[in-house]
Amino acid sequence: MLRRLLLRQAxxxxxxxxxxxxxxxxxxxxxxxxxxxxVGKTLVSAGLAASLLRSHAASxxxxxxxxxxQTGFPADSxxxxxxxxxxxxxxxxxxxxxxxxxxxxxxxxxxxxxSSSREEAAFSYDGEGKAVRKLxxxxxxxxxxxxxxxxxxxxxxxMTVEDAHVxxxxxxxxxxxxxxxxxxxxxxxLVETAGGVASPGPSGTLQCDLYRxxxxxxxxxxxxxxxxxxxTLSAYETLLLRGYDVSAVILEDCGxxxxxxxxxxxxxxxxxxxxxxxxxxxxxxLTDWFSESSSVxxxxxxxxxxxxxxxxxxxxxxxxxxxxxxxxxxxQHNLVPVDCVTVIDSxxxxxxxxxxxxxxxxxxIPQFDACASWWTQGPDSKLQIELxxxxxxxxxxxxxxxxxxxxxxxxxxxxxxxxxxxxxxxASRVYYSDNGSTAIExxxxxxxxxxxxxxxxxxxxxxxxxxERNIQLKVLALKGSYHGDTLGAMEAQAPSAYTSFxxxxxxxxxxxxxxxxxxxxxxxxxxxxxxxxxxxCHLSPGDKCFPSLADVFxxxxxxxxAADLYSTYISQQLSEYSVSSNIEHxxxxxxxxxxxxxxxxxxxxxxFQRVLVHECRDRKIPVIFDEVFTGFWRLGVxxxxxxxxxxxxxxxxxxxxxxxxxPLAATVTTEAVFEAFKSDSKLTxxxxxxxxxxxxxxxxxxxxxxxxxxxxxTNSNLDFDRMKLKELWDGTLVNQLSSLPNVxxxxxxxxxxxxxxxxxGSDAGYASLYARSxxxxxxxxxxxxxxxxxxxxxxxxxxxxTRDVCTEQLSKVYHRISHFNPxx
Numbered sequence: 073m074l075r076r077l078l079l080r081q082a083x084x085x086x087x088x089x090x091x092x093x094x095x096x097x098x099x100x101x102x103x104x105x106x107x108x109x110x111v112g113k114t115l116v117s118a119g120l121a122a123s124l125l126r127s128h129a130a131s132x133x134x135x136x137x138x139x140x141x142q143t144g145f146p147a148d149s150x151x152x153x154x155x156x157x158x159x160x161x162x163x164x165x166x167x168x169x170x171x172x173x174x175x176x177x178x179x180x181x182x183x184x185x186x187s188s189s190r191e192e193a194a195f196s197y198d199g200e201g202k203a204v205r206k207l208x209x210x211x212x213x214x215x216x217x218x219x220x221x222x223x224x225x226x227x228x229x230x231m232t233v234e235d236a237h238v239x240x241x242x243x244x245x246x247x248x249x250x251x252x253x254x255x256x257x258x259x260x261x262l263v264e265t266a267g268g269v270a271s272p273g274p275s276g277t278l279q280c281d282l283y284r285x286x287x288x289x290x291x292x293x294x295x296x297x298x299x300x301x302x303x304t305l306s307a308y309e310t311l312l313l314r315g316y317d318v319s320a321v322i323l324e325d326c327g328x329x330x331x332x333x334x335x336x337x338x339x340x341x342x343x344x345x346x347x348x349x350x351x352x353x354x355x356x357x358l359t360d361w362f363s364e365s366s367s368v369x370x371x372x373x374x375x376x377x378x379x380x381x382x383x384x385x386x387x388x389x390x391x392x393x394x395x396x397x398x399x400x401x402x403x404q405h406n407l408v409p410v411d412c413v414t415v416i417d418s419x420x421x422x423x424x425x426x427x428x429x430x431x432x433x434x435x436x437i438p439q440f441d442a443c444a445s446w447w448t449q450g451p452d453s454k455l456q457i458e459l460x461x462x463x464x465x466x467x468x469x470x471x472x473x474x475x476x477x478x479x480x481x482x483x484x485x486x487x488x489x490x491x492x493x494x495x496x497x498x499a500s501r502v503y504y505s506d507n508g509s510t511a512i513e514x515x516x517x518x519x520x521x522x523x524x525x526x527x528x529x530x531x532x533x534x535x536x537x538x539x540e541r542n543i544q545l546k547v548l549a550l551k552g553s554y555h556g557d558t559l560g561a562m563e564a565q566a567p568s569a570y571t572s573f574x575x576x577x578x579x580x581x582x583x584x585x586x587x588x589x590x591x592x593x594x595x596x597x598x599x600x601x602x603x604x605x606x607x608x609c610h611l612s613p614g615d616k617c618f619p620s621l622a623d624v625f626x627x628x629x630x631x632x633x634a635a636d637l638y639s640t641y642i643s644q645q646l647s648e649y650s651v652s653s654n655i656e657h658x659x660x661x662x663x664x665x666x667x668x669x670x671x672x673x674x675x676x677x678x679x680f681q682r683v684l685v686h687e688c689r690d691r692k693i694p695v696i697f698d699e700v701f702t703g704f705w706r707l708g709v710x711x712x713x714x715x716x717x718x719x720x721x722x723x724x725x726x727x728x729x730x731x732x733x734x735p736l737a738a739t740v741t742t743e744a745v746f747e748a749f750k751s752d753s754k755l756t757x758x759x760x761x762x763x764x765x766x767x768x769x770x771x772x773x774x775x776x777x778x779x780x781x782x783x784x785x786t787n788s789n790l791d792f793d794r795m796k797l798k799e800l801w802d803g804t805l806v807n808q809l810s811s812l813p814n815v816x817x818x819x820x821x822x823x824x825x826x827x828x829x830x831x832x833g834s835d836a837g838y839a840s841l842y843a844r845s846x847x848x849x850x851x852x853x854x855x856x857x858x859x860x861x862x863x864x865x866x867x868x869x870x871x872x873x874t875r876d877v878c879t880e881q882l883s884k885v886y887h888r889i890s891h892f893n894p895x896x
Contacts, residue, residue, distance in 0.1 A: 128168075292304070
């Protein structure tokens with residue numbers, strides 16, 4: 073009965089495409105990893121279980137021992153060892169009653185098991201006082217007959233198991249285990265792995281990666297033998313690299329004082345405990361050894377209790393402390409109650425692991441990061457580990473090294489990949505910086521220099537300035553654009569909430585800002601919306617409605633009435649501006665290609681932007697593409713210029729360039745722009761940079777991420793023939809969303825799906841709190857971490873996120889919006 077229940081729960085969890093199992097934290101849960109096979113993991117599990125159950129207190133009332141993967145079964149059964157040996161080891165000084173049980177949930181067909189795999193036995197212990205009830209539950213999740221690594225056993229015995237199935241069943245067991253104590257005390261849970269830290273699971277995934285989603289605090293069973301120091305430290309570093317917390321190291325005393333070296337090397341960061349030598353005689357039932365070791369297991373129990381208590385205390389304090397100590401960006405603190413602060417314990421792939429207290433129960437709950445942590449995130453769990461490894465290597469090899477006049481492999485390799493990818497066939501130079509806003513400032517300086525040289529504002533011989541006081545260089549940009557929040561970048565964008573006197577008292581808006589036409593889905597149809605500034609009387613219905621998004625990007629529109637309309641409008645605006653001033657020059661065009669991000673996730677008609685680029689080309693105005701948000705597969709292609717069908721002179725990249733694991737930006741440009749800065753005077757060089765320019769860790773991460781996203785063997789979403797991502801958002805669901813009466817528009821492209829809610833007046837725009845109740849429902853009830861732009865809600869996945877995961881999240885959003893009734 074229990075077996076069927078757990079397997080049913082596991083199947084339900086697995087049907088949820090994302091890993092979404094909440095893990096209880098009220099009771100201590102630890103993973104038992106080994107530095108190698110044969111180091112005594114099961115002996116440690118048994119000794120710790122006996123120590124816990126020996127306690128005269130009511131808590132803990134139960135110990136749940138889980139062995140997710142077992143080979144050599146049933147002759148070798150670690151769960152069976154605990155089931156048989158622990159009751160004899162308990163021997164409490166007080167009266168107690170122990171019920172022990174064992175169960176095998178999913179054995180391979182080759183395993184010979186009785187019709188009922190569950191056994192149960194009761195034990196009574198005489199002593200003082202009222203008998204305390206205790207329970208020991210031992211469960212093997214998956215078992216194979218041959219005593220080899222799980223990946224070999226699974227292959228040879230015809231029972232392969234996906235990682236998701238292993239995690240789902242383990243999560244179901246951990247969740248159900250909370251009920252073992254029946255409210256009488258804590259339930260300690262021990263999850264013992266198979267083999268060493270990096271031993272493969274049944275699919276071939278290393279077990280340290282297989283269980284990383286849970287990030288359970290770890291007991292590392294070290295190796296006391298010759299060579300054991302190396303093996304133990306390697307295991308320790310492997311766990312740390314993956315974000316595990318090692319709560320204790322315990323190992324056998326083999327007479328080599330390995331423990332003393334480990335304690336010194338680890339600098340007392342982790343308790344290191346030593347067990348007596350384990351008898352080599354196979355006939356020894358280890359009773360005496362366990363008795364001799366009982367004090368060590370008592371110390372281990374104390375160390376684990378202390379670790380768990382400190383962890384819970386810290387987690388419980390973080391909401392209040394964050395309100396008292398932190399100053400969050402883009403956040404009005406008065407609007408964030410203490411209990412609405414999300415405490416993030418870790419991240420694995422697309423999801424946070426958030427600490428929550430629900431119904432007085434402490435839980436660690438995976439939340440889908442629907443804003444991609446401000447549009448930076450792209451890694452799945454595998455890439456996350458790869459990035460951590462490569463960054464660790466770069467940090468160990470280079471630390472940080474100065475960049476001007478120097479070269480190092482990560483920076484050079486990253487530049488090669490950038491110029492061979494997003495800069496292919498147009499760019500020849502890469503200028504590194506630290507973030508998107510800085511990359512924009514650099515791009516503006518580049519464009520202004522090129523314009524000044526082309527227009528004779530600078531003398532070509534030495535680039536000296538003439539008539540400096542009578543020259544004002546400005547940008548051509550679009551209303552609703554956002555290019556960063558440093559002072560110079562803000563000057564290159566139209567007035568908005570971000571540039572108001574409250575935010576930027578120096579803002580003047582140094583540019584001509586055009587009102588662009590937008591494209592969106594409404595009632596299942598792609599529609600074009602023209603601003604009032606563009607007269608649309610000559611456009612036919614065919615120019616304003618499109619059967620699909622592909623038609624919006626079709627180059628055949630270049631000869632349409634809409635193209636003529638756009639060209640006339642842009643030419644008129646530029647002509648009027650040039651006539652109005654003799655000293656002001658439009659010296660650069662800067663646009664976010666296709667999608668305006670912070671301005672509200674608006675899709676600009678790509679035809680309008682293509683015409684705009686062509687008009688600027690005719691006037692020798694340098695073109696800047698701000699791809700900080702749109703670049704590196706965010707819109708389904710590596711560079712949004714592929715969607716526009718035209719190229720820039722300068723382009724800026726950041727965010728997804730490193731996979732989102734660390735800040736790094738690049739301003740990529742043509743050789744002609746680079747030549748505008750060359751002379752024999754240092755004063756004509758580009759005098760811009762920061763201390764960590766081209767830092768090796770960031771460049772290494774970028775190299776890994778760029779290669780990972782464009783490789784179909786690592787990114788299953790990639791259509792390699794077209795070098796585009798496959799459709800990630802279910803088209804039928806998108807159309808249904810766009811047809812809801814409370815939805816104004818939907819934009820679905822690449823990894824982005826944005827929904828603007830119908831709202832008027834103060835309920836619309838960036839400052840709107842219109843969707844506040846909806847956001848709370850999505851966060852608290854649907855486990856989707858959404859951060860809106862006013863009344864615009866958006867979902868953003870990574871280039872490697874599966875379509876099933878996207879559909880799951882979008883379905884939740886559709887359900888909530890379809891029932892959304894805002895309360896004012």
